[in-house]
């Protein structure tokens with residue numbers, strides 16, 4: 616019981632920083648309060664007193680009650696419609712779906728389980744404190760959202776382009792034999808991309824943090840999105856330490872409280888979060904969270920990997936009014952190949968598109984941009 620309560624508290628990513636909080640706690644409310652204290656202490660270490668007050672304010676009584684109800688992280692996630700189960704957090708062995716017997720229910724779940732292992736190994740090598748220090752020494756963050764707005768304005772309202780640097784994907788396999796991330800980044804920038812998305816997941820996308828870092832140090836000016844499966848705030852600090860200006864937060868993976876906490880971490884680092892949704896339930900969850908500036912509508916289901924650009928249109932028809940009222944910028948992601956595709960999502964109301972495959976499979980991915988938009992993009 617105690618273990619599962621502590622695990623429930625870890626839903627807000629406390630697990631990554633909760634080491635000082637290992638004293639036994641017997642009452643549920645004690646657990647919740649301990650979690651609050653733990654997190655306050657941890658954020659104080661991380662960012663000084665500014666985040667401390669923000670975080671205390673973040674922990675509304677409703678959220679504490681949720682923890683006190685004794686639900687496990689998987690139960691909390693399931694109650695929010697999240698089908699991805701966390702497997703096993705090293706600190707809480709009774710949490711998760713069981714060590715060896717469980718079979719992943721989707722590719723996304725497999726990726727997340729692999730990510731749990733990867734992150735715990737990386738953290739063992741570079742603890743949060745150390746990564747925070749490197750993040751503080753990284754080149755200053757660039758404004759990802761502002762770059763999207765400026766690009767769209769320079770191009771008569773055409774959606775701004777986030778061009779993706781991706782070697783392979785689970786569904787398409789290898790996208791390019793000759794893969795030079797720095798060359799690809801430069802040709803994208805030269806041909807009018809507003810921002811770049813750099814895949815850093817190694818196992819399923821053949822990406823790397825080295826690619827992110829070398830692109831950042833190669834002199835490109837476009838802001839960079841670290842494209843990975845974030846399940847722990849440690850990864851956000853790590854991405855910043857490698858020069859990322861933005862990170863992807865996937866609503867199909869992250870419970871609301873994690874998204875809120877991660878948004879605050881992003882803000883404290885001067886980074887932008889692109890919060891990705893695929894269906895109406897995820898969009899409605901994200902629209903209830905304050906401070907979301909950028910929403911990505913993925914046309915690809917990360918469960919089945921099926922792509923349908925009508926998804927962008929459908930979600931904007933249903934929630935476009937609220938999105939405009941909240942002045943949220945929408946990015947249409949995946950499966951865009953032709954000027955008609957771009958025009959379709961533009962008419963649906965997006966101000967940016969995220970494109971990988973259709974550019975990467977052509978000889979010069981940068982020159983392919985004019986083909987995708989039906990005209991050359993201006994800077």
Ligand SMILES: O=P(O)(O)OC[C@@H](O)[C@@H](O)c1c[nH]c2ccccc12
Pocket residue numbers: 779781842843891913948949950951969970971972973
């Ligand atoms: O290659 P495409 O179909 O143009 O898609 C790009 C991008 O949207 C896709 O890579 C993506 C969207 N969300 C993700 C989450 C993780 C990994 C990859 C993705």
